[in-house]
Amino acid sequence: MKNFKKTALLFGLLFIPAIIYLLLTGLGESKFKRLPIFYDATNPEFDAGALNAGGCSPNFVDSTHRIPAFSFINQNGQRTTEKDFLGKITIADFFFTRCPDICITLSSQLVRVQEAFEGRDDVRILSHSVDPEYDSAQVLKEYAKRYGADEKMWTFVTGSKTEIYKQARCGYFLPVTEPKQQAAATDYIHTEKITLIDKEGRIRGYYDGTNDVEVDRLITEAQLLMEEYKED
Numbered sequence: 001m002k003n004f005k006k007t008a009l010l011f012g013l014l015f016i017p018a019i020i021y022l023l024l025t026g027l028g029e030s031k032f033k034r035l036p037i038f039y040d041a042t043n044p045e046f047d048a049g050a051l052n053a054g055g056c057s058p059n060f061v062d063s064t065h066r067i068p069a070f071s072f073i074n075q076n077g078q079r080t081t082e083k084d085f086l087g088k089i090t091i092a093d094f095f096f097t098r099c100p101d102i103c104i105t106l107s108s109q110l111v112r113v114q115e116a117f118e119g120r121d122d123v124r125i126l127s128h129s130v131d132p133e134y135d136s137a138q139v140l141k142e143y144a145k146r147y148g149a150d151e152k153m154w155t156f157v158t159g160s161k162t163e164i165y166k167q168a169r170c171g172y173f174l175p176v177t178e179p180k181q182q183a184a185a186t187d188y189i190h191t192e193k194i195t196l197i198d199k200e201g202r203i204r205g206y207y208d209g210t211n212d213v214e215v216d217r218l219i220t221e222a223q224l225l226m227e228e229y230k231e232d
Contacts, residue, residue: 034228035196035221038203039065039173056170066201068171072128072157072164075140080157082201088124089225090197091218093209094168094176096131097143102192106209107147110194114153116219122199122229123222125154128167130176132158172203194218198225 040046041063051058058065067082067090074080091113095103110125117123129135135143140156149156158164168176174191196205196218205221208214 033224035204035225037064037198038205051173056173059171061201064202067197067203068167070163070167070171072159073137075137075144075156076151077137080155084155085124085126085197086201087199088122089199089222090124090126091222092126092128092172092195092197093193094128094130094164094172094174094191096129097135097139098131102210106192106194107143109209109212109215110154111147111149112215113219113222114148114150117153117222118150120153122226123153125149127154127156128164129156129158130164130168132161132164196222196225199229 037043039051039058041048041058041060048058059068060066067085069082071079071081091110093106093110095106097103107127110127114125129140135158137158140158144151144154144156165176168174168191172195174193174195176191192208192210194207194209194215195203196207198204204225205218207218
């Protein structure tokens with residue numbers, strides 16, 4: 001009986017971890033679900049016509065839409081381009097500092113994202129102002145301080161309104177609209193969506209930045225994206 005117990009214990013120590021590993025890895029396949037790549041022309045379900053109908057054409061590189069080149073000014077008054085984000089996992093949103101409602105929630109949720117990836121050099125947050133005429137670099141600097149933004153991770157940008165709106169509509173395929181002439185200065189129509197972008201500039205997910213559960217999903221899927229790069 002003692003020998004049987006010793007044999008059973010030895011079996012458990014040696015083989016049970018191996019069995020668990022095989023189950024988690026799907027008998028040789030990755031245990032991590034790969035995130036979809038949005039706007040991939042090789043995907044039979046991709047409809048380029050729907051994007052073209054909105055006046056935008058995908059920025060295809062190797063048959064996949066990438067975030068187009070840009071040149072904006074950050075909260076420190078420095079020029080920021082897409083090259084600063086290539087090779088990084090980027091979490092992007094559109095907001096404005098005078099926003100009285102959803103931007104407050106959106107920025108607060110991004111604080112959670114910042115905390116989740118504190119100390120990671122391969123994660124960036126990129127917040128675009130849709131009110132660049134008011135949101136100067138100095139105004140963005142004060143806004144960043146208000147939310148405790150870590151400037152190594154979180155960049156706020158302003159610049160040409162034409163270019164920022166074009167980037168929102170045709171780079172991220174998100175709705176952004178200026179207020180009508182008679183409307184209040186804070187009456188911008190913009191999106192609550194947060195976009196997850198991989199290190200190659202491809203869109204990998206959209207999330208409701210005002211919803212706790214959705215932001216939790218964003219954090220989880222950004223972690224899954226990190227695992228993809230470990231495997232590749």
